[in-house]
Amino acid sequence: MPNINYVTKSLAIKIIYYGPGLSGKTTNLRYIYNHLNKDSRGEFLCLETPSERTLFFDLLPVKAGMIREFETHFHLMTVPGQVFLEASRKSVLKGADGIVFVADSQVPLLDANLENFSGLKKNLLHNDIDINLMPLVFQYNKRDLEDLIPVDAFNRLFNSMDAPFVESSALYGKGVFETLSEIAKQVVPRVKEKIFWERIKTDVNNVMKRKFAVTKEQIIIKREKTVTLEPGEDQLQMKKIKFMSQEDVDMEIAKLQQDFLD
Numbered sequence: 001m002p003n004i005n006y007v008t009k010s011l012a013i014k015i016i017y018y019g020p021g022l023s024g025k026t027t028n029l030r031y032i033y034n035h036l037n038k039d040s041r042g043e044f045l046c047l048e049t050p051s052e053r054t055l056f057f058d059l060l061p062v063k064a065g066m067i068r069e070f071e072t073h074f075h076l077m078t079v080p081g082q083v084f085l086e087a088s089r090k091s092v093l094k095g096a097d098g099i100v101f102v103a104d105s106q107v108p109l110l111d112a113n114l115e116n117f118s119g120l121k122k123n124l125l126h127n128d129i130d131i132n133l134m135p136l137v138f139q140y141n142k143r144d145l146e147d148l149i150p151v152d153a154f155n156r157l158f159n160s161m162d163a164p165f166v167e168s169s170a171l172y173g174k175g176v177f178e179t180l181s182e183i184a185k186q187v188v189p190r191v192k193e194k195i196f197w198e199r200i201k202t203d204v205n206n207v208m209k210r211k212f213a214v215t216k217e218q219i220i221i222k223r224e225k226t227v228t229l230e231p232g233e234d235q236l237q238m239k240k241i242k243f244m245s246q247e248d249v250d251m252e253i254a255k256l257q258q259d260f261l262d
């Protein structure tokens with residue numbers, strides 16, 4: 001469910017970049033961060049355990065225009081890929097409005113992709129969400145490398161729901177904004193339905209029909225200023241926060257969402 005503040009008229013939509021470790025999730029966020037001007041995105045947050053090795057997640061807020069009178073942001077978040085961090089993945093997934101599954105296209109990583117995707121389905125079910133009902137985009141990443149899983153095979157094995165898919169090389173920016181725009185296309189109409197249906201229920205006692213709740217505004221991901229970067233060049237300023245426990249992470253996710261809306 002998107003996070004909405006009727007007083008400040010702001011709306012936060014949570015999009016999760018899910019996928020096995022090292023598939024390129026953080027690379028997507030880093031590219032987006034580096035290619036949007038300051039006014040269009042917030043700080044890039046990176047949350048670590050005290051060992052400085054294990055990431056809980058990354059968070060990048062991106063301006064997404066107006067939905068009705070609400071200033072809207074996408075909260076782009078990654079999950080950690082390591083098998084033993086299932087609890088972190090579960091907590092990041094709570095309240096997700098859409099998912100980008102970032103797969104590593106290299107043939108030897110097929111099993112890791114499959115295992116991680118089945119984990120995603122299981123974790124969603126844990127929150128009573130059927131993956132077939134969740135806005136979803138597949139990103140088949142690292143297409144610049146050799147020995148690749150063919151796109152047809154990817155779709156046969158993963159994409160029985162016929163979700164949109166994007167072939168990408170996130171390291172070079174190929175497919176990164178296309179992926180974001182594909183997930184936005186699915187998520188935004190859903191969010192509008194959910195929110196304005198909620199308001200209708202409270203405001204006018206269910207009198208209006210649901211179809212009146214959907215508006216025609218289009219979300220625009222602003223790319224006002226494009227910065228050209230060489231691959232590997234890193235302009236990123238990451239803010240790092242350390243945590244002791246899972247509860248700290250849960251609290252921080254809630255706080256970040258609240259801070260953003262206040």
Ligand SMILES: Nc1nc2c(ncn2[C@@H]2O[C@H](COP(=O)(O)OP(=O)(O)O)[C@@H](O)[C@H]2O)c(=O)[nH]1
Nearest residue numbers: 021022023024025026027141142168169170171
């Ligand atoms: N060749 C290639 N390498 C990539 C691509 N995307 C990410 N990588 C590299 O894969 C490694 C892991 O990426 P990262 O984004 O940290 O993975 P994460 O664990 O999913 O967040 C890094 O060394 C990236 O530079 C890509 O499209 N092509």
Ligand SMILES: [Mg+2]
Nearest residue numbers: 025026055078
């Ligand atoms: Mg990462």
